[in-house]
Amino acid sequence: RIWKLKGSPSWNSYTEELKLSAISDYLSGKYSIREITRKYLISSHSVLLQWVNKYNSHREIKGTPKGRASSMTKGRKTTWNERVQMVLDCLGNGKDYQRTAETYEVSYQQVYQWVKKYEDGGDEALKDKRGRKKKLNSLRRMKSSFK
Incomplete structure (x- = not known):
């Protein structure tokens, strides 16, 4: 007997209107979760429940963009001053990491890490210490030891 593995589902996109209609149907109590996921072609029960939880937490419900838009894919070099400004903006907006x-x-994860570093060590903690230069004296000592 040959078993075929089912391919993983592709990323589905849903409009804001569809999400709000599905949430409304769920909260009305007139339909089961199964009926709602079938009616709106929602990929799984857990997706619907995530929308409901988001709605009940008074967070904004947005449509899913075509072709998964992930803040993880965003990345760029930043200066120390930019990082300080981002952290201050984020803290000023009630730690809205996604909006920042x-x-x-930049990525959500990076903003989160910068805020955490800032809270633990102030703006100095936001400095990039990779590739720090050795002091001139230690370089001279190293150079003389190779002779």
Whole structure:
């Protein structure tokens, strides 16, 4: 007997209107989760329940863009001053990491990490310490040891 594996589903996109209609049907109590997911062609029960939880938490319900738009894919070099500004903006907006990431075109994860570093060590903690230069004296000592 040959078993075929089912391919993983592709990323589905849903309009804001569809999401709100499905949430409304769910909250009305007139339909089961199964009926709603079939009616609106929602990929799974958990997707619907995530929308409902988001709605009940008074968070904005947005349509899903075509071709998964992920803030993880955004990345660019930033200066220390930019990082400080992003953190201050994020804190000023009640730690809205997603909005800050979208505004500055950086990843959600990066904004989260910068805010965390800032809270632990102030703006100095936001400096990039990779590739730090050695002090001139230690370079001279190293150079003389190779002779």
